[in-house]
Amino acid sequence: MKSLHSSQLRSLFLKFFQDHGHAVISSASIIPENDPTVLFTTAGMHPLVPYLMGAKHPAGNRLCDVQKCVRTGDIDDVGDFSHLTFFEMLGNWSLGDYFKEQMIPWSWEFLTSPEYLGLPKERLAFSVFAGDDDCPRDEESARLWRSMGVPEERVFYLPKENNWWGPAGLTGPCGPDTEMFIITDKEPCGPDCSPACSCGRYLEIWNDVFMQYNKQADGSFAPLAQKNVDTGMGLERTICVLNGKKSVYDTDLFEGILGKIAELSGKRYGSDEETTRAFRIVADHIRTATFILGDDRGVAPSNVDQGYVLRRLIRRAVRYGMGLGLPEGFTGEIAQVIIEQYREPYPELERNRHFVLEQLALEETRFAKTLKQGTREFEKLVARVQNETIDGESAFHLYDTYGFPVEMTLELAKEKGLAVDLEGFQERFRQHQATSQAGAEQRFKGGLADHSDETARLHTATHLLHAALRKVLGPEVAQKGSNITAERLRFDFSFGRKMTPEEITAVEQLVNEAIQAKYPITCEEMTVADAKEHGAIGLFESRYGELVKVYSMGPFSKEICGGPHAGNTGDLGRFKIQKEESSSAGVRRIKAVIQS
Numbered sequence: 001m002k003s004l005h006s007s008q009l010r011s012l013f014l015k016f017f018q019d020h021g022h023a024v025i026s027s028a029s030i031i032p033e034n035d036p037t038v039l040f041t042t043a044g045m046h047p048l049v050p051y052l053m054g055a056k057h058p059a060g061n062r063l064c065d066v067q068k069c070v071r072t073g074d075i076d077d078v079g080d081f082s083h084l085t086f087f088e089m090l091g092n093w094s095l096g097d098y099f100k101e102q103m104i105p106w107s108w109e110f111l112t113s114p115e116y117l118g119l120p121k122e123r124l125a126f127s128v129f130a131g132d133d134d135c136p137r138d139e140e141s142a143r144l145w146r147s148m149g150v151p152e153e154r155v156f157y158l159p160k161e162n163n164w165w166g167p168a169g170l171t172g173p174c175g176p177d178t179e180m181f182i183i184t185d186k187e188p189c190g191p192d193c194s195p196a197c198s199c200g201r202y203l204e205i206w207n208d209v210f211m212q213y214n215k216q217a218d219g220s221f222a223p224l225a226q227k228n229v230d231t232g233m234g235l236e237r238t239i240c241v242l243n244g245k246k247s248v249y250d251t252d253l254f255e256g257i258l259g260k261i262a263e264l265s266g267k268r269y270g271s272d273e274e275t276t277r278a279f280r281i282v283a284d285h286i287r288t289a290t291f292i293l294g295d296d297r298g299v300a301p302s303n304v305d306q307g308y309v310l311r312r313l314i315r316r317a318v319r320y321g322m323g324l325g326l327p328e329g330f331t332g333e334i335a336q337v338i339i340e341q342y343r344e345p346y347p348e349l350e351r352n353r354h355f356v357l358e359q360l361a362l363e364e365t366r367f368a369k370t371l372k373q374g375t376r377e378f379e380k381l382v383a384r385v386q387n388e389t390i391d392g393e394s395a396f397h398l399y400d401t402y403g404f405p406v407e408m409t410l411e412l413a414k415e416k417g418l419a420v421d422l423e424g425f426q427e428r429f430r431q432h433q434a435t436s437q438a439g440a441e442q443r444f445k446g447g448l449a450d451h452s453d454e455t456a457r458l459h460t461a462t463h464l465l466h467a468a469l470r471k472v473l474g475p476e477v478a479q480k481g482s483n484i485t486a487e488r489l490r491f492d493f494s495f496g497r498k499m500t501p502e503e504i505t506a507v508e509q510l511v512n513e514a515i516q517a518k519y520p521i522t523c524e525e526m527t528v529a530d531a532k533e534h535g536a537i538g539l540f541e542s543r544y545g546e547l548v549k550v551y552s553m554g555p556f557s558k559e560i561c562g563g564p565h566a567g568n569t570g571d572l573g574r575f576k577i578q579k580e581e582s583s584s585a586g587v588r589r590i591k592a593v594i595q596s
Contacts, residue, residue: 002118003243006235006253010066010345012117013090013233016110017064022092025065026546027346031297031306031481033563039306040070040292044091045209045230050562051095052173052211052228058525058547064092066235068291068346072309075316078284079277081247085313086288087236094229103208103229104144107180111206117242123183125202126150127195129164129176130157134221135213138163141178154183156194165209165230173211173224180206182241205241206233249280253341257283260337265324278320285317286331286360290338293356294349297481299492300584301363306481307584314363315370319405331360362585367403374404378412385418392424399425400432454486456564457572457594460521460553461511462491464569465590466537467557468510469493472503479538480587488578488593495588499580511575518570519554526550528560536560 004012014024028047030040041047044067051057067089077083094103110116111124126145131137142155166174181195181202189199211228213221236248245251249258258269261279269279292298292310301311314331321330335356343350381394390413398404406425413420462482469477473495481492499507525547526534536550538560552558553569566572574595583589 002114004117004239006239006251007345009235009239009242010088010090013110014064014066016106016116017062017092020062020106022062022064023059025059025063027065027067029297030068030070030291030295031299033297033482033561039309040072041067042069042071043067044069044089044232045093047562048093048095048230049172050564052093052226052230054096054226055562055564057095058549061095061097062093063095064090066090066345068295070288070292072313075312079280081249082237082240084236084248084284084288086284086291087234090233090235090238092229092231096226096228099212099227099229100140100144100208100210103210103231104141104178105148107206107208107231108145108148111180117238119182119242121149124150125154125156125181125183125195127156127158127163127179127181129178130159132160134160135176138176138178138210141176141210145178156196158194158196162196166211167215171215171217173213173228174215174221175210175212175224177207177209179204180208203237203241205238207231247280249283254283256337256341257287257334260334261321261324261326261330264330264333265321265326267324275324278324281320282317282324282326282334285313285320286334287338289313289317289331289360290335290349290356291342291346293359294339294346294352296348296352297479298352298355299481300359300587301366302584304583311363314360315367315403315405318364318367319407329361329364331364332357335360359585370403371408374398374402374408375412377402378404378409382416382418388417389419389421392421392426392428395420395422395425396428396432399429452486453566455484457566458484458486458489459563460566460569461572461575461592461594462489463551463553463557463559463561463565464511464514464572464575465489465491465507465592466493466559467553468507468514469495470537471510472506473499480583488591491590491592492583492587493590494586496586498582499588504577504580508575508577514553514556515569515572515575517554517556518568519556520568521565522552523565524550524552531560534558 018024028041032038032041032046044065045052057063069089070086072085074083075085078085111119112121128141129138137157145155146152163177163179164174165177166172179195181204184201184203186199186201188201189197193199193201195202195204209230211230212224214224215221236251236253239251239253240248243251258279261282262269267275270276289310292306299306299310301307301314317331339349339353339356377398381390390409395406395409398409399406410420466479476494478494479491480494483490528546528548531548531550534550536558548560549562550558551561551565572594575592576595577590577592579591581589
């Protein structure tokens with residue numbers, strides 16, 4: 001195996017696929033546009049769902065990129081050797097072009113060729129879909145791996161839970177995948193040890209998804225007209241494997257960040273298990289927070305959606321930082337290191353440096369106030385304690401209402417000689433999670449894969465709304481995010497105050513006038529520079545020279561976008577603003593509907 005720096009791996013991956021006819025595209029925003037199914041971009045394929053569904057991509061049908069991603073489902077596991085909330089995903093796609101017979105040999109070449117990763121062939125194992133009542137066993141992928149020289153015993157047939165992707169929503173493209181693993185030095189956990197085990201013998205480094213089915217509303221699977229390939233290789237995990245490190249935190253990606261934490265705290269990373277875990281949590285959470293804040297669609301900490309997750313990450317980092325003895329304002333100092341490290345591949349961090357540092361400082365101050373308020377509430381609670389035990393419901397109330405970490409409750413209770421019903425707290429917390437999940441499942445239907453007429457009309461309305469807001473409030477207004485279901489739209493935009501009733505009426509009237517004008521909606525492909533020159537608005541996140549889609553609605557709106565649209569503004573119906581409210585500091589939110 002060759003030792004590689006993270007920047008070298010990014011370059012090698014993109015060069016390999018460029019040499020095989022792929023266009024390199026920019027990382028999309030970490031905040032998904034017009035997709036209610038997730039809060040953050042969770043994989044490289046996420047921004048490409050419309051194109052996987054059949055829409056034409058400006059760059060063609062062979063694409064590759066390095067996508068910034070955030071996943072917070074395993075936040076409590078951060079601090080071990082591999083879990084991260086922010087990571088980079090190396091990916092390539094075939095949009096109805098090549099399929100298994102080309103992708104699997106390419107995967108083998110990139111993994112084993114000395115020119116690329118140079119992994120020992122005998123240390124590689126592979127899994128393929130075992131088949132079930134819905135879809136057959138993936139013998140083709142297994143045959144292709146064997147044709148590369150992989151012995152039978154290192155090709156594993158695993159069920160859907162291991163080797164199947166999708167669909168993104170309730171229906172849509174999906175299919176079997178084949179996963180690639182490094183065999184570690186750990187001994188097999190038993191005679192049936194396989195990549196399905198969690199024993200640590202097999203470490204996944206790449207995944208090729210073959211989208212060849214379309215899941216129907218009745219749960220059946222029909223062959224997909226456009227077969228796609230979607231691959232994903234985690235940068236951090238692959239660098240860890242290539243350099244023989246025991247943890248993703250021991251790679252070059254975290255060297256400067258951990259060094260700054262050591263400098264500020266006076267403590268040594270790796271000195272003991274508890275200190276090591278705290279270092280990792282602070283490093284991971286501030287890195288993720290910096291990327292969320294530093295995104296061109298970046299949000300501020302708040303009590304809803306992305307802002308809530310961001311707030312939790314920052315406050316968790318501050319809490320562990322306090323345990324390490326980090327000084328006030330440490331989040332900004334660590335963020336400066338992160339911005340310097342990533343400013344070349346992700347220049348938006350430099351563009352938004354001031355916002356990142358400002359929001360981190362504000363949130364540190366807010367959390368200090370929260371801890372004071374929580375401590376006061378704790379003292380009131382102590383006066384009511386019976387049997388020298390704080391019950392789980394009360395501990396959860398401190399956490400849920402005042403943002404007071406349960407670890408703080410445990411610490412203060414111990415000082416007063418009191419116990420805490422931790423099991424009761426955890427049970428109440430599980431109930432809270434289950435309620436939230438049920439609400440999310442109800443709310444997160446549709447998404448980017450939903451190209452219904454209703455969604456297309458509402459998506460088109462966001463363009464008209466954006467243009468109308470700029471006409472009424474001024475050109476400083478910029479979209480900060482949107483969330484669309486088949487029933488309504490939600491649009492976040494930068495603006496420093498509450499809109500007046502007169503301004504809301506004026507915006508609504510302008511949108512409806514544009515609808516009544518029945519402007520044809522046209523799409524042109526052009527470079528980012530040309531789009532700017534033509535007066536298009538939108539998020540200019542693409543590389544110089546990269547083609548983007550620009551949608552025009554008569555003289556009223558011209559915007560860069562990749563979503564579904566109506567054919568004419570006259571198709572929309574009457575536009576009605578239902579609510580205008582604060583989303584976060586400096587960002588307002590409009591909720592609106594279209595009435596037939």
